[in-house]
Amino acid sequence: MDVNGTVAVVTGGGTGIGAAVAESLARKGAAAVVVNYSRSSEAAQATVARLESLGCKAEAMAADVSDDAAVRRMAERVRAAYGRVDALVCNAGTTAWVPFPDLDGLTDEVWRDIMGVNLMGAFYCARAFAPDLKAARGAIVNVASIAGLLATGSSMAYGVSKAALLQLTKDLAVALGPDVRVNAVAPGLVATRWHIDRVGEQVFADMAAKEEAKAPLRRTARPEHIAQMVTALLEADMVTGEILVGDGGRHLGY
Template sequence: MDINGSVAVITGGGTGIGAAVAERLAARGAAAVVVNYSRSADEARATVSRLESMGCKASAVAADVSDDAAVRRMAERVLADHGRVDALVCNAGTTTWVPFPDLEGLTDEVWRRLLGVNLMGPFYCARAFAPALRASRGAVVNVASIAGLQATGSSIAYGVSKAALIHLTRDLAVALGPEVRVNAVAPGIVATRWHIDRVGEQVFSEMAAKEELKAPLRRTAQPDHIAQMVTGLLEADLVTGEVLIGDGGRHLGY
């Protein structure tokens, strides 16, 4: 897939990894980038402004990806505005921090919300955009997590949702081939507000420093590191159904 001149949709594109992906695509010559958001309206508009300053046509579209009807409306709007979709990056995600031993803390509502956003959201998006992606012979990249591969992360429900997303990635690669490629990235700790806002900058820095000592590359991922992986998979024309881990090699020592 050639990013230059492409039309891309990024869910959860207003902040963190999603915003970094949007900016990298714009820098690579994407003709248009649609930034989806659910709650981060101001951040999404700020991201759109940065993309426009780079010469990319950009727009912010509100939709809760766990709502199938909302996703279908978003797809209709994108196609009405741009006529095509070449890339879909399913980055929107959520979590609830529950210690692993606290099984009672994993309420039905926690399970429903995390599976709704982290698993059903990418499925709804892939289904809604499938006709357009098939027509353009496009690509999908899902943003999973190392928690989907290892017993770690913010909660059991989060890890299970990401593990399911990884398998959904493989299944969609079969379902949407040969026209559409579907891959996933699985970041470890990334320096985004997802982690930093929860514990504060000082605690995050200390935590990251300890993790760096366990990683062969001795570094903490920044959003653009993951964006680099995403764009690489979008361009990898013979790769589908794969999961690319981005944690500096930390997973080698788990």
């Protein structure tokens, strides 16, 4: 896929990795990028302003991806406004910080919230936009996590949701082929404002130093690094059903 001239939808596109993906697409000449958000309206609008400054048409659209009806309404709005969708990046995600041994901390509500956004949200979006993507012979990239491949991460529920998302990626690649390619990225530790604010500057710096010491590339990913991976998969016309790990090689020594 040549990103130039395309219409893309990025869920959770207002901040962090999603915003970096949206900007990467704009810099590569995307005609329009829809920045989906659920709560961060101000951040989404700021992202839209950056995209427009790059000459890309952009719009912020509110929709809770865990709500199928809301996703279908968003798809209709995009269809009416732009007439096509070439790329879908399912980046919206959530977690709960629950230590692995704390099984009682994994309440039904925690499971529902995490699986609802991280897994069902990606499925709802893929289903809602499938007709448009098929017509455009487009592509989907799901943003998963190394926690979907290894027993690590913010909580057991988060890791399970990302593992399920990776399987969904493979299944959708079969279900939507030959017209639509579906791939996933699995980042390791990423220096996002959300993560740094959650644990604090010093704690994050300590975490990053420990991870870097064990990674062949000896550095921590930034959102723009993951955006490079997403864009590469959108452009890779002979790749589908694949998982691209982006953790500086840290997984090689787990």
